[in-house]
Amino acid sequence: MLQNERDIFNVLFEAVSEGVIVVDTRQKIILTNASAERMFGYDKSELVDKDLIVLIPQEHHATHGAHVEGFLKQKESRQMGRGRDLYGAHKNGTVFPVEAGLNPLQINGETFVMALVIDISIRKQQELQLQELNTKLEKKVFERTLELSNTVEALKAVNLDRDAEIKKRIEAQNKTKDALKKEKELNELKTKFLSLVSHEFKTPLSGILTSAMLLGKYKLSEQQDKRDKHIKTISDKVHYLNNILNDFLSIEKLETGKINYKFNTFKISKVVNEVVYNANMLLKEGQIINYPESIDDYSLYQDEKIVELALSNLVHNAIKYSSENTIVDIEIEQDDKFTSFVIKDNGIGIPINDQKRIFNRYFRAENALLTQGTGIGLNIVKSHLENLGGSISFKSEENKGSVFTIIIPNKAK
Structure with a gap:
């Protein structure tokens, strides 16, 4: 190597912020830079020709030699100490945490190992501080959780007292098990x-x-x-x-x-007009409601508000569970005893496995969970219709639509 090149090498070698230590196969130190000397507290003259073990804490001496020999056999660059903490020994006897990378060198047929060493004391202190903060946070979370638990227990006690009062009230009134x-x-x-x-x-x-x-x-x-x-x-x-x-x-x-049901005679067209008028405000882009034909002469002696509630629920569901540019059909037929309302849509339909529970309170079909709703509308409609001597049924196929049918007596008893 020319003198000028050596000078450049020495400048770069000394300028490296990491500590650089070069050892031979006997683990003798043959070269160090200024960063390594400051890190370990030695002068260059105190380290050259010394065993590398002088920079290793006493408790790690026993295993250090085997690790270096294993590295020399593989002869490939790697991070030292994977999965465990590494420490260096300062001249004054203190021990400090380090990171070290090992690199094999071949110079004039001889094998050397260059170690790049970083003092990570500040990082470790920060990690310790972070751990302490986490510990404090966990303690706070535990304390808050305990407070919450106590509050819940207090609420449970209040609920138990309330339930006991309800039970006493029921017993005093001689209520039945039902x-x-x-x-x-x-x-x-x-x-x-x-x-x-x-x-x-x-x-x-x-x-x-x-x-x-x-x-x-x-x-x-x-x-x-x-x-x-x-x-x-x-x-x-x-x-x-x-x-x-x-x-x-x-x-x-x-x-x-x-x-309390309020019965009166009313035109079915009046109810349908009100339902369709309100439903029009909910229509999506391109949706259409087909108005039923020839219903001007149809009348009912029933609770008008309940009939409107039932019809509104089915029409609104048809709109809500159908996409844009679809049609909602309303068909109404009447004979001497009963009137039937049929609501057809081309919506998402009801999965076959959910159909048997569709009238259960709070139940939502699997394909409707992301759509707003409480799952109680159909349950309410069914209860009212049965109280009025009517019924509700449906046919549905997933992704093809649903047909709901309401049958109600023309005259309430």
Whole structure:
């Protein structure tokens, strides 16, 4: 190597920020740079020709030789100490954590090993601090969890007291076992109601709030279309929330037997017009409702609001579970005793495995879980119709659509 090249090599060798230590096959140190000397606290003269083991902590002497010999046999670059911590021994006797990479060298037919050493004391301190912070955080989480657990236990105690009071009240009134079962189901309904409120109310309420805030930004007359858009969003969301509340009120009345049906004679076309008018506001792009033919002469002596509720539920479901550019058919027929309402759609249909549970309260078909809904509408409709001497049935095929049929007596008893 020319003198100029050697000078350049020495400058680069000394300028490397990592500690560089070169040893021969006898593990004798033959060369070090300034970074290594500062790291271990030695002068160059104190390290050259010394055993490498002088830089290894006493407790690691026994295994160090075998590791180096194994490396010399493989003769390939690698990170030293994988899976375990490495430490260096300072001249003053202190031990500090390091990272080391080993690289084999062949010079003039002789084998050497160059070790690149980094002092990672600061990193280890930071890791220790992070670990301490994690420990403190875990302790806080544990304490908060314990507090929450105590709160839950307190709530359980409150609920137990409430249940005991309910039971005493039932016993005092000499209720039957069936009445106790209905009270229990009502409590379960209230619990599920709280869960549904948090889920089903949050999204529409957020939409209402957002639209209300945006309305204030569109003050110019030419921005009326944007105002109309947000007003429609608010109207739709409020309508949806109102329907949910009505559903829960209906269930409570059905369960407690407090519902009073109001019978009167009315034109079926009046109910259909109201249902279609409200449904038109829910239609997706390209959706159409086919109005039933020849129903002007049809009348019923029934609870008008219940008939409208049942028909609205089926029409709204047909719209909700069908895609854009589809048709919803309403067909109505009447004979001397009964009137049938048939609602057809081309929507997602009901999976065969879910069809037997479709009228169960809170049940949602597997393919409808991502669509808004409480799973109680059909249950309410079925209960009302049976109370009025009617029935509801359906035929459905997944991805092809559904046909729901309501049959109700022309005259309530």
